[in-house]
Amino acid sequence: MGKPENNVIQQQSDQTLGKRRSLLSIIVAKFMQNKLAVFGLFTLAIIITACVLAPWIAPHDPNFQNLRNRLAPPGPEFWLGTDHLGRDLFSRLLHGGQVSLTVGFVAMLGAVSIGTTIGAIAGFFGGRVDAFLMRLVDVIISFPNIFLLITLVAVLEPSMEILILVFALLSWTGTSRLVRGEFLTLKNREFVLAARTIGMSNTRIIFGQILPSAMGPVIVAATLAVGGFILAESTLSFLGLGIQPPRASWGNMLTYSQSVTIFRTAVWYPTFPGLMILITVLCFNFIGDGLRDALDPRVVEK
């Protein structure tokens, strides 16, 4: 292969390779340009670390009741005050965060896995498979979700596992439509035909060839979904249908803000868990927006 023209090609390629940057580093650089997203990531990292380390950094036992100290205001002993049973609010917030974040993440993983698989199969095979799966999606979307949730949780013993299961099984539809749409366009691209000609099976083409290209929007949707699940968990727990006391979660810590006396005399008690939910969900949304811009393939490289 020592032909002169091939050497020309080689020189060209060496020049272009000089300024090589990996795809990942480009994405990271673009993400870093979005100040809000970086702020969100930073704040969220602190929250998550604190919650994970709760057993070690929490100053009190989150479930230790001391009625003499009930509704104590924030102070040196109880940093964020105590609740109506005299439990340390700060410790409960950290432990409750574990629960809320776990629900958010695990439910997201479940929903995204189901949604991606179903969307990929529907989009790739098309025809009757697609029609059937998309009607299934229509049916699930048409369910009155909140009532179904409440009924299910009422019938089954409400627990963290049940919450996650129900969230995952009811919330995969958005992802599946998103992935289906990506697959509909990607499956007709020439690299898919090229992959077939080298003997790849459908499964390998779906998961090895097309899915990596479709992951951008899925990652964004997944990030936003975590925030959504945290909110949903809070709502149900607030109504007493989610995480059951004495186990803390940000949602069930808000339950007592329904009482007017507590709201008047100990406003910090509902404020802090409410603030945690707000900040966390906001962080996820900021990060989601940042990722949306960073992963947009149209502006991969300047």
Added chain:
Amino acid sequence: MSTLLEVKNLKTHFFAKDKVLPVVDGVDFKVNKGETLAIVGESGSGKSITSLSIMGLVPKPGGKIVDGEINFDGKDLVQLSENQMYKVRGNEIAMIFQEPMSSLNPVLTIGEQITEVLIYHKKLSYKEARQKAIELLKIVGFARAEGILDDYPHRLSGGMRQRVMIAMAMSCDPKLLIADEPTTALDVTVQAQILELMKDLSKKFDSSIILITHDLGVVAELADRVIVMYTGQVVEESPIVSLFDEPLHPYTQGLLNSIPKIDEEVERLSSIGGNVPTPDSFPKGCRFSTRCPHVMQKCIDEQPELKEIKPGRKSRCFLHEEGVGS
């Protein structure tokens, strides 16, 4: 020379709502071991669908091989199950495409794409596959193959990507390489390099090539034999030299006349009048009868058959019959 691939009476039809479109309609040809066969024809002549039929990748839904045999190395590919075809594709028959820009997966590195084939078909370990990939890239002309491996396709030029595609196609040492317009999307200088490369590789790996093209210049460069397709049928088959010296079929003559010649000055470039009829409006008689300058009543009424006119040369035309004279 022994036959590697024999296509017999291949019919690939597409089924629309109430119509049957005979896109490939009774194609016969052979490819010998180590030979390069060119399939030439205008857009819509069925040459790409013929090659996809060989690969067992007729576009679905709609397309179907309705008749014929594709005998490859002792197997009838039409009869093989999808699972058996996985073993054939890439391993025994490989294919490269017109658009090197879109035939590589944009989100996977070059290395990932080449090693995948090797790991899948040759059951190599990742390390061995990577080593083999470097070798292959060197064979197709990348001096610093290691550097290319971790690159994404968007970093490479069209010619470089086509080289990568060729490396992938040759990775499992296929007996047959189908090249569907491999140089159409490249500039002329790069075209010549790619053709040169394919020629070298087919010798080196002792593989046969089916070259699908509408560019007779490419044919002259690379092919040993040529078949000319028109409306899903073979209209002429010939060794390369005699095709250019003495085209038999009026369609081939028209094609050769439409190549602009650098040493002649003409007012207008010549072309074949009319358009290729679409598959739902094929004429009853000879399919070229609507555009043929020598059309006779017989051509409109009956279909001619592909007949051997001279040793190694076949044509589908009534003009060669005795008493008609050409």
